[in-house]
Amino acid sequence: MEIDISLPVLYDYCNISTLEAKGEVTEQMRQINAKRIVIKVGTSTLTHSNGKLNLQAIDQLCYTLSGLVNEGKEVVLVSSGAIGVGLGILGLQSRPVAIPEQQAVASVGQTQLMTVYQQRFSVYGQKIGQILLTHDVVDYPISRQNALNTFENLLQLNVIPIVNENDAIAVDELDHHTKFGDNDQLSAIVAKAIGADLLIMLSDIDGFYDKNPRKFDDASLIDRVTEIDDATFKLAGGRGTKFGTGGMITKLKAAEIMLETKKAMVLANGENPSIIFKLLDGTNLGTLFMGTD
Ligand SMILES: Nc1ncnc2c1ncn2[C@@H]1O[C@H](COP(=O)(O)OP(=O)(O)O)[C@@H](O)[C@H]1O
Numbered sequence: 001m002e003i004d005i006s007l008p009v010l011y012d013y014c015n016i017s018t019l020e021a022k023g024e025v026t027e028q029m030r031q032i033n034a035k036r037i038v039i040k041v042g043t044s045t046l047t048h049s050n051g052k053l054n055l056q057a058i059d060q061l062c063y064t065l066s067g068l069v070n071e072g073k074e075v076v077l078v079s080s081g082a083i084g085v086g087l088g089i090l091g092l093q094s095r096p097v098a099i100p101e102q103q104a105v106a107s108v109g110q111t112q113l114m115t116v117y118q119q120r121f122s123v124y125g126q127k128i129g130q131i132l133l134t135h136d137v138v139d140y141p142i143s144r145q146n147a148l149n150t151f152e153n154l155l156q157l158n159v160i161p162i163v164n165e166n167d168a169i170a171v172d173e174l175d176h177h178t179k180f181g182d183n184d185q186l187s188a189i190v191a192k193a194i195g196a197d198l199l200i201m202l203s204d205i206d207g208f209y210d211k212n213p214r215k216f217d218d219a220s221l222i223d224r225v226t227e228i229d230d231a232t233f234k235l236a237g238g239r240g241t242k243f244g245t246g247g248m249i250t251k252l253k254a255a256e257i258m259l260e261t262k263k264a265m266v267l268a269n270g271e272n273p274s275i276i277f278k279l280l281d282g283t284n285l286g287t288l289f290m291g292t293d
């Protein structure tokens with residue numbers, strides 16, 4: 001297979017060499033020694049504020065994840081963006097209020113997103129598969145097991161499963177709840193179900209701060225969180241952009257799931273997704289959520 005060593009690879013190395021690591025190599029990250037990793041990227045990482053695709057971030061993400069698979073890691077990507085990308089394609093300034101309209105937007109956006117992933121991953125010879133989930137699939141034991149079988153088979157074949165909520169279908173009705181609602185918790189639910197060692201959450205912010213840094217100039221980054229309680233949730237605010245969902249609250253809920261299962265989560269800035277290499281090397285970037293035992 002022909003591998004195109006083109007622009008994305010070159011600028012990627014430039015980014016890495018100019019990247020400022022904020023701290024020392026942490027022994028904790030080294031200890032995680034993650035083999036099976038779930039990476040979640042938010043809409044704010046994948047799109048610009050004008051709704052267009054952030055091609056640089058997507059290219060670098062595909063390059064990085066392909067590199068991890070080549071190193072022998074098992075990688076699952078949970079990607080948001082269906083609605084944000086759909087809005088951009090359809091030229092809509094904001095998310096429609098009516099649910100069927102939102103679902104139509106998501107349907108268009110998801111197709112475009114997968115087309116771009118297919119193109120960019122294929123540059124690095126990396127195969128991908130799509131898994132669109134609804135809550136009832138993970139709630140019902142048989143469908144849950146079927147989904148897990150698919151994950152296992154894809155990972156055995158060195159394929160990267162790309163997961164999103166099935167936004168074109170999922171609706172919460174009185175007695176039938178199919179929505180996850182946000183991909184932060186979905187990524188932790190997937191990580192837990194497949195027994196991942198680590199969840200890396202890439203967002204538009206450097207990590208978890210003691211208050212919302214978009215509102216408070218004096219907010220400071222928290223390097224390490226060992227447990228999450230009500231006081232932790234009080235530090236979290238809402239979403240950063242009009243396309244994001246949940247803000248920091250859903251990210252903390254995801255971290256809670258990982259801590260409950262004695263696994264770790266790192267929240268870091270997805271502007272340059274190749275920082276994942278540095279993270280896995282033990283560089284202290286973003287916020288590490290990991291218990292002490
Ligand atoms: N304590 C906090 N620390 C960091 N970010 C916070 C905090 N409270 C609220 N936020 C907001 O959460 C946003 C990230 O969430 P979100 O907009 O949902 O992004 P994504 O699309 O990556 O899921 C940040 O841009 C920031 O504005």
Ligand SMILES: N[C@@H](CCC(=O)OP(=O)(O)O)C(=O)O
Nearest residue numbers: 043080081082083182183245
């Ligand atoms: N499933 C939705 C994303 C929901 C979501 O959690 O978005 P984000 O806060 O950007 O991770 C979509 O693909 O648009």
